[in-house]
Amino acid sequence: MTACGRFTDVQNRRKAWILAPSSHKRHRPSRGTTIALMARMQMYRRVALAAALLATTACRGQTGQADDEPSSQGGSKGGMGGRGSGDGGAAGSAGGMAGQTASTVDVTGQTSGTQPPAAYVAKVKRLINGGVATSEEVAMVTANPASLKTLIDTWMTDPVFKAKMLAFWSEALQQRGNLNSSLTEQLPGFTEANPATLAAVNEMFAMTAWDIVANDRPFNEVVTTRKFMVNTALLVLLSFMDLPPDEGKKRDITIFHNPTPTIIAPADLSESATRKVFALPDAFVMDPTNGGQCSDPMVLNHDTFLRVLLGSYPIPCQPNRLSVPIVTTADLEDWRMVEFTRRPEGSVGTAYYDIAALRKAKTLALRQPRVGFFTTLAFLARNATNEDNDFRVTTNQTLIAALGRAFEDEKVTIPVRTAAVSAEHAVPGTVCWSCHISLDPMRNYFANEFLPNYRAPAMRGTGETSFGFLDVTSDGGDIYKFAETTGDHPDFAIGWTQRLCYWSNSQPCSEEDPEFIRVAQAFKASKFKFKTLLRELLASPLVTAAAETKTQRETNGTIVSVARRSHLCADFANRLMTPDLCQSDATLLRLVLALPDDEYGRGAVAPVQATEPTLINSGTLNAVCDRLATLVVDGKPTSSRITSANAEASFDFIVGNVMGVPSGDPRYTPLRKIVSDHFAAAKSAKANSTQAMRSAFSLACQSPTAAAIGL
């Protein structure tokens, strides 16, 4: 088959991919999602354009005509002609790759962009759980590249894998951010919330995503789910958000410390909720001598009482902040899945202060919709809107996080109804119009449900809704339908495959790369099983670079990148056998936060990812490693592993775990000698044994094999 012939296959595959009906039954168009004829024609045009581009590129490559980038195609004519890489396709599936790479990959990598098993097995394992690939694992993959998928499945059972995924989803689904200030839009007076509560707000949806993935449910449920992983403290917050707009200032909650004839202590929290009378915990004492501002009892409004419940209310007569909230530590730890249903207008729901009921809740009926990642407190806090912006940012950021796509003025998909387009931006053909024509009708999905501060409106809105985004239209419906349409969008699989390309390679994959398309199709065919996507992608030459791909030729080749914060912290946790090591020490945490991490800016489809070992990055790593050394050498977390008293065993551990070079690796012995010599030289320089061992640890921690992903 000629290169052009192969690209015809690519065209067909791409066409089949885009046109194939969803295999996810829950989201079939029959549920109301209509693909308008015009949109379908647009799709055909997109396919034709992509196919034409592919064919042109392929034929140019075949005839050796110079492109703008005379990349390794030139090199491949001489050095890699037999490697099946001249068509821009990779080795195909991992199974196919197994047959090809064993005989075709240049294990030295000296003349191509391909990487040997020792490099990519280490990279993949590190990406998955921060662990060090053993010599046995490298040998297994060298003998049989297909075994990498089996290893990946094994590595995914490590607890650190969960931590890595939680970090990844937190950012990719925009659940991370400084909530201390941003949550005040939704929850006035919440600026000094209990840190544990704020952390729970951040963690809620990543934990939900983990539940979806751990139970092998379709990953597009992150868009459509109405079940969330929550704790009781979060249920308090979400119930509070349901109060009508003016209810927060209503003063009708009584708190007391000492019972009186008129204030009889409730028997339990259920009675407290019924009577709206709450006893403060015994550890809290109101001081009536302090400026006369105190009284016992006190009557509070709801905004204030929420803070009392959660332990962030500085009562005027108490110099110290209330440290023992009514919502207890246990209420922050009772994570479980709770289903959120729609509460009909006018019906009575569970009060936010009915702690006893919330502790038992398995379902919760709310006036506000809670569906998918994009209605969590954290997502809405991160994407604040206002009356002028009017939920455009909310809509755009939802589509970016769900699909990895944003509105573009070059790709206009006109919704079925467009009456909701802002007149200010409605001049057809203008750049403004091309985005607003789609965005404005879609923002009503949010505007009908939320006030600009994301609290519940007095009555749901009735603004006209219509979905139109990247060739898909769907008319009418509410925010639940918006979720269904978005979750069923044909770009869902492509978008998440691309997200993981960034995460794995620190750069995008070519979406026209046949191997990329294969991986995305495998994800879709699996009914969006996230572990399938991970397995297929991480075993793919897109990540391993075991064979050359179109992606490699069109991007920056193989990037050996600095390990960014999330990766590095997972490495520390796994290799030093101390969970959450980065958060175990305030000084270390402050330093670690100066390390770059993947971040999605507002409106950005691609993350900001530092790849370069600049002097700033290396300086930060230097400070992190020095601090870490004081914690783990002759210290508690790994006292039995790295001690100056047991130097030889410590050198083994340092090279094997901290540098990540296994004992069977030919680099192990010389590196171990450098480390042990360093220890001796440090002692000669009048360092004591602990200082010398800490220096040896820091040296290893800053070494290239520890600092980079892909060495």
Added chain:
Amino acid sequence: MQRRNLLKMAVSAGATAPLWRSLASGLPMSWILGDRNPAFAAEGPKQFLIVSLSQGGDPLNANTPGTYGVQDVYHNPNPEMAETPVALGGKMTTAAKPWSTLPEWARQRAVFFHHRTYTNAHPNFFKVLNLFGAAKSTRGSGGEMLPSLMASEVATDLKTVQAEPLVLANTGARLTFAGRVLAPSSPSSLVQILGGAPPGIAKDLEALRQKDLAAIKAELDGRGTPAQKEFLDRHALSFTQLKDVRDKIGSLLADGAAWTNDALGQVNAAVTMVQLKLSPVIVVSIPFGGDNHTDPGLVKEAAQTVSGVDAITNLMTRLEATGLKDQVTFATCHVFGRTLSKQRDGNGRNHNQNHHTTLMIGKGLKGGVVGGLVKMGSDFGADGFDSSTGAVNPTGDVRATETLESMAKTLGKALGIADAVLETRIRGGKAVPAALA
């Protein structure tokens, strides 16, 4: 991909070790060669660049020289923004009052360049910085962002520690250099990172580790793939650079300037970074009102214009005090400007792809106004102009549709970049003699 091919070419051509290292590391040849190789000597005096970027699309353009005296332009009504005579390069014009507070010597070399950015969307900032594809890589083919383009052209002559821009603020954009993403480093974190170990045994051990990191690199070098070796080169150089900077920074940190993370702290840190010759381009972000759709009475616009000009004045003062005022050019660049007509009853401004004012201040510039306004629909846009005078002329030799590229070329020329290089790396537009000293 491009660099790997260059690396291959270098190897196959028997390139010298320094060339290999330069290609592999992205560092300027002069950094590797020192002053030994005249082939890489400067073509002319180059300038450092401190550039303020913002994806917010701040309303800096709304109250600058060149927007006054045009009917229906709605300027900020607050008293601190009153229309005030301002001398630029010896010529009188008018602007909002804060601009009159810039040091006189800075106004002599301050250019307010009116141009378009061709986009109304925040996420398109990277396209603006790429000049919509007109800014080219060193090979003249692939794209490059404007700050990085400038950095790559002046780094060699300036003998900076690193060639890529140093980013001190989150500008909202994904800034890249030769395809590699640049992570921001806040001023407060820089203090700690660059401070290093205290004198004594800790310092001695730091030096010992430096030596042994080199030994580790040598061991790994012998067994690495090209991509791995490229990383090893960069990693090693970063520690060498770190040591050099740490050796010098002590006295510079002792001058008492606060390295906070706000605009003032950023410009303080930026000046020190130039003193250290750490990078040829320092990226900061000085707010001028932000994304001010909703700004009742344009109060925030007024407050941040005052604080923004204060930050620039502080920068100029520090440059003068440190003897750097003739070596550093300052510029601003936002994703777009804001609407100039009275909209939202004077309580905010919308995006304006047709008008943006770039402020440039530097020795290579001649104070004044380049370009100006034309009525476009219900608002205004930047018009074409005559490059010899800078005066508005819709049929002038710089058309409205090439004003962005012309701004970029003018800035490049002010930094000392040769015309031929600018022609290769920036397609379209022209350097404007009226703006150049």
